[in-house]
Each structure stands twice: as C-alpha cells, then as structure tokens.
Amino acid sequence: MMTKTKGLVLRSVKYGEGSLIVDMLTEKVGRVSFLVRLSKSQKGKMRKQYFMPLTLVDMDFDYRVKASLQRLRDIHIWLPLSSLALHPYKLSIGLFLAEFLCHATRDEHDNEALFQFVTFSMQWLDGVERDFSNFHLVFMMRLSRFIGFFPNVEQANEGGYFDLINGCFTDRIPDHAHFLIPEEAGKISLLLRLNYKTMHLCAMSRVERNRCTEVILEYYRLHVPGFPQLKSLDVLKTLFC
Numbered sequence: 001m002m003t004k005t006k007g008l009v010l011r012s013v014k015y016g017e018g019s020l021i022v023d024m025l026t027e028k029v030g031r032v033s034f035l036v037r038l039s040k041s042q043k044g045k046m047r048k049q050y051f052m053p054l055t056l057v058d059m060d061f062d063y064r065v066k067a068s069l070q071r072l073r074d075i076h077i078w079l080p081l082s083s084l085a086l087h088p089y090k091l092s093i094g095l096f097l098a099e100f101l102c103h104a105t106r107d108e109h110d111n112e113a114l115f116q117f118v119t120f121s122m123q124w125l126d127g128v129e130r131d132f133s134n135f136h137l138v139f140m141m142r143l144s145r146f147i148g149f150f151p152n153v154e155q156a157n158e159g160g161y162f163d164l165i166n167g168c169f170t171d172r173i174p175d176h177a178h179f180l181i182p183e184e185a186g187k188i189s190l191l192l193r194l195n196y197k198t199m200h201l202c203a204m205s206r207v208e209r210n211r212c213t214e215v216i217l218e219y220y221r222l223h224v225p226g227f228p229q230l231k232s233l234d235v236l237k238t239l240f241c
Contacts, residue, residue, distance in 0.1 A: 003028055003063040006078050008119055009055040010102045021069065022051050023102055025118060026059075030109035034061070035069040050075050053098040054084060054122055079119075081126040089239050090125060093136050096232040100136075103227050104143065104220060114146040124196050131200035133209065133240040134191075138199045140216045141191050149223045156189040158182070164219050178222060180215065187212055210237045 005028035015021045015035065022034045039046045050057055059075040084094045101118065108114060121139055125132060144150045149167055156169040162185035163170050164178040169185060180188060190202055191212065204212070213236065221227040 001063050004060050007057050010098050012051045025105055027115045030111055033069050034072055054094050084126050092235050096236045099230050099232045134199040137191055137212050138194055153192050162188055
C-alpha cells in the first residue's frame with residue numbers, strides 16, 4: 001500500500017557498502033524500519049543528511065505489513081531543526097531522547113497523538129534559548145501517557161511513597177523493592193505537574209536531576225519489556241550544574 005507520511009528519524013545503522021537501516025517514528029503507521037540505499041550523487045533522492053537522528057521528514061513508501069524492512073520511494077526534509085545540531089547541550093539531550101524513543105516506542109502502531117507530541121517537543125527544544133535543563137525529564141514522563149502507563153497522581157500527597165510497578169502513589173511501603181521514598185516521590189509528583197513552560201520552576205542540582213533520570217528510566221524498564229541501559233546516558237549526566 002502506497003503510504004505518504006511524516007516521520008522522525010530515530011536511528012541509522014550502516015548496512016553493507018552504501019546502505020543504511022533506518023528506524024523511524026511515523027505519523028501514519030507508527031514505528032517503521034527502512035533499508036535505504038544511499039545516493040552516490042548529491043542530486044539523488046536518498047541523501048545521507050536525511051537520515052541523521054531527529055531529522056523531521058516527509059516520505060513516500062510502499063508499506064508492506066509483513067515486511068521487517070520497508071523501502072522508501074521518496075523523502076525530503078519536512079521541518080528543519082536549526083539549533084539542535086549546533087548547541088552542544090541540546091544535541092546531547094536530543095541524542096539521548098532519540099535512543100530513548102528507539103526503545104520506548106518500538107511496539108507503537110498508528111498512534112498519531114504520540115507522533116504529534118514527540119515532534120512538537122523536538123520543535124520546542126529546537127526553538128528554546130534557555131531554562132531547558134529539565135526538558136528530558138518532563139518529556140519522558142509525559143510520553144508515558146501516550147504509551148499507556150502514565151502514573152496515577154490522584155493519591156499523591158506529601159510524605160507518600162511512589163510504587164514504580166503499579167504507577168501510583170501510596171501511603172504505605174509497597175511489598176516489593178521498586179518504590180521511591182517520600183523525598184524522591186515528591187520530586188516525581190512535581191515533575192508530573194510541570195510542562196515545558198513551567199519546568200524551570202523545579203530547581204534541581206545535577207545530582208538530583210540525574211537521579212530523577214535514573215528513576216524514570218527504571219520506570220520504563222518495568223513497563224516496557226526489554227528496555228535496556230542507554231548508552232547515551234553517561235553523556236547526559238555531565239550536562240548542566
């Protein structure tokens with residue numbers, strides 16, 4: 001079936017001589033992997049710069065449901081993200097989130113709301129000039145709503161625990177090891193109430209921010225089968241003060 005859709009490049013891996021395997025999140029059909037034969041000429045359709053992580057593209061391809069690798073017919077830039085590749089902090093956050101999305105969305109199909117959220121978020125990060133040190137935290141927590149395990153905040157209160165397995169706040173210590181003590185649960189409760197415009201109100205040290213990152217990734221590992229340790233996490237941990 002011929003399909004025209006917008007997409008976000010998540011990962012490109014070299015395959016043989018002159019080819020790439022490219023993982024994308026698309027607006028129409030969710031996660032799709034492509035086998036791409038790069039053009040040898042700068043005038044060709046399949047240029048290497050189209051397949052860099054976080055590139056927003058328009059594309060046409062013949063979608064075959066049972067095929068593990070699809071083949072592109074046409075592709076071009078949909079919206080250029082001008083500052084992500086030039087700003088070292090934004091680039092590090094972006095590459096971390098690209099790797100994160102590669103694993104968090106791998107089973108997603110036909111989820112347009114998810115795609116709209118992700119692409120809006122990348123455009124917001126590209127355009128913002130300051131106060132974005134908590135961006136990845138708010139992004140990861142809000143993404144869980146679209147995947148299906150956004151925490152229940154109705155019982156959140158000061159002094160409560162956060163049950164990572166059941167995704168809820170509780171007054172009692174859970175009967176398993178995957179929970180947060182009240183001090184850390186309070187940070188997560190606050191993050192769940194913030195958006196990109198208000199996230200700067202949550203002042204955190206680098207140690208606190210890194211701990212929140214680890215907690216959120218643990219939450220994903222508990223809810224997404226096979227979610228791995230992320231290679232880009234070490235670089236992310238060095239950012240900001």
